[in-house]
Amino acid sequence: MIKFYEKRKIFFALSAAIMIVGLVALFINGVNLSIQFKGGAIIKYSYTGEMDAEVAADKATEILNRNTEVQLTEDLATHSKKIVFNLSGNSGLDANDQDKFDAELKKAFPDAQLELSESNVVQPFIGKRFLTNGLIALGLTSLFIIIYVRFRFKKISGLSAGVIGLIALVHDVLVVFFIFVIFKMPINDSFIAVTLTIIGYSINDTIVIYDRIRENKPYFEKKTFEELVDTSINQSLSRSINTSITTGISILIVCILAFAYNIDSIKTFAIPMLVGVISGCYSTVCLAGPMLVMWHKRQQEA
Structure with missing residues (x-):
């Protein structure tokens, strides 16, 4: 014992x-x-092929001049892939910034066939x-x-x-x-x-x-x-x-x-x-x- x-x-x-x-x-x-607790913006894209989360995060930070976290997800049933950009800060993205982000991101990853699927703003409060x-x-x-x-x-x-x-x-x-x-x-x-x-x-x-x-x-x-x-x-x-x-x-x-x-x-x-x-x-x-x-x-x- x-x-x-x-x-x-x-x-x-x-x-x-x-x-x-x-x-x-x-x-x-x-x-x-995370953005869910401190506020910011969450942008989700569907993509094909392979993507590197760190490379995507660096590119997003460069485009927006804001700290960006990236997560890759995949639906095991449908095999659909999504990349989630978590943008920290006290505000979301206005229309012009989001258009710029979308264009620059698709230009940086042309083979990924990025398509915007969801965009949410999380206010700090x-x-x-x-x-x-x-x-x-x-x-x-x-x-x-x-x-x-x-x-x-x-x-x-x-x-x-x-x-x-x-x-x-x-x-x-x-x-x-x-x-x-x-x-x-x-x-x-x-x-x-x-x-x-x-x-x-x-x-x-x-x-x-x-x-x-x-x-x-x-x-x-x-x-x-x-x-x-x-x-x-x-x-x-x-x-x-x-x-x-x-x-x-x-x-x-x-x-x-x-x-x-x-x-x-x-x-x-x-x-x-x-x-x-x-x-x-x-x-x-x-x-x-x-x-x-x-x-x-x-x-x-x-």
Whole structure:
């Protein structure tokens, strides 16, 4: 049997190291907010053949004298390809600028047969509202999780279980955030989607272990709380690992397809999601249980 509580310092040190690496990357790379959050213009073209996103971004920046991000997408069913230009700034494009951009872009890539398919302007206040609403959604989700766990697991100190579950979720959210920072991926709606998904995935895994602790508690009345938690985690370990492996393989396949077809929008979802699944399993097994024992011991000492 693995004694998770005894090894807690190793797990805490590993998590601390991950946080430090993430903070260093944050200091070096900064936070790259997408057009959806900071405002600008989004222009989509359909194209044929092959295009290089970096070359297209450089050309668009040269034409408009504005920082431009480019994403390539492909519909796997119809094989239709689109190139998306995200133009940062506090305004969109007027008719003259867009006509100039269209003409110069088609001149620069004559073989791509570019055709304008969509043009949208995102005002800064709309992007700010979108970001605010996304953060509110994360906050409300966390609050409801604490309330649910608080009443669902009264027999194992529901408040401590809820707070520790939240700490594990914050750990996973930070890991996902740092993945976006390290790989210099723009913080966009994919970040909100991945974060909410990982929160649900991770708390579900944690609740399974809490449920096992509650079921085992009547049989461990003469043993320590540490033994109860360690035993319960070990009994749930294969389930947690197998679930994570199964989920991870599915996401890995999505990652491979995203890289094979160079679909940036899928990459920004699948890569953080894959890391988040691993982090969710790790935080549930290696962090939540030992922290619950620490909380219980401090309550007894008080």
